[in-house]
Amino acid sequence: MVKKIWTDPVWSKVISVGIIGLLTLGYTKFVSVTEKVTYREAFNKILEIKIEVIYVVLALVAYWVLKFAYRKLIKKEKAYYSSKQQKLRSLNKTTDPNTGILFKWSVFFDYETPFISDLTAFCTKHGDTPIRFLGDSCSIQGCENSIQRIDRLAVKNLIESDLIDRWEKIK
Ligand SMILES: [Zn+2]
Numbered sequence: 001m002v003k004k005i006w007t008d009p010v011w012s013k014v015i016s017v018g019i020i021g022l023l024t025l026g027y028t029k030f031v032s033v034t035e036k037v038t039y040r041e042a043f044n045k046i047l048e049i050k051i052e053v054i055y056v057v058l059a060l061v062a063y064w065v066l067k068f069a070y071r072k073l074i075k076k077e078k079a080y081y082s083s084k085q086q087k088l089r090s091l092n093k094t095t096d097p098n099t100g101i102l103f104k105w106s107v108f109f110d111y112e113t114p115f116i117s118d119l120t121a122f123c124t125k126h127g128d129t130p131i132r133f134l135g136d137s138c139s140i141q142g143c144e145n146s147i148q149r150i151d152r153l154a155v156k157n158l159i160e161s162d163l164i165d166r167w168e169k170i171k
Contacts, residue, residue: 024050081109084170088114088163099145100124101133103155107163114163119156 024046032042081089089107096103102124105116122130123138123145131140136152138145 085109087170088167091163091166094159095124099148101145101150102130103159105156105159114160114167116156116159116163119152119159121150121152121155 028043032039093104102122105119121133136149
């Protein structure tokens with residue numbers, strides 16, 4: 001509960017200001033006692049220092065607000081896709097464990113429904129570099145993926161079904 005309030009952006013500031021206020025009042029009392037002046041005189045004395053401090057703080061706050069606003073603007077320009085859409089867009093490849101075929105694609109949105117484009121298949125059975133399919137099969141002779149042809153439409157449909165399901169869950 002305490003942690004929740006403290007991490008809340010508004011409440012944490014309210015509490016911070018409250019603590020600073022209490023500290024100031026306490027310090028004023030301390031100064032008035034130690035320097036043998038009235039509470040009011042001590043307060044005025046602290047106020048003079050505080051006003052100078054406030055200018056510095058205000059300058060810092062202004063700098064921070066401008067920086068924040070600038071970043072937001074830049075970010076807004078860049079973020080053509082929402083963060084949830086970006087999350088779904090990052091799911092752009094998978095390897096079929098049975099055949100060793102790596103599929104890559106790009107995710108787009110037709111209004112609110114995800115679909116894929118640029119589906120490309122690669123064979124991962126020939127060293128570190130996945131070899132791109134030529135047509136619908138592996139281009140390396142003798143590879144079992146060169147005999148078996150892939151059904152692009154079926155693969156596309158499977159991937160899109162999975163994406164639609166995920167999209168519905170994260171929406
Ligand atoms: Zn192959």
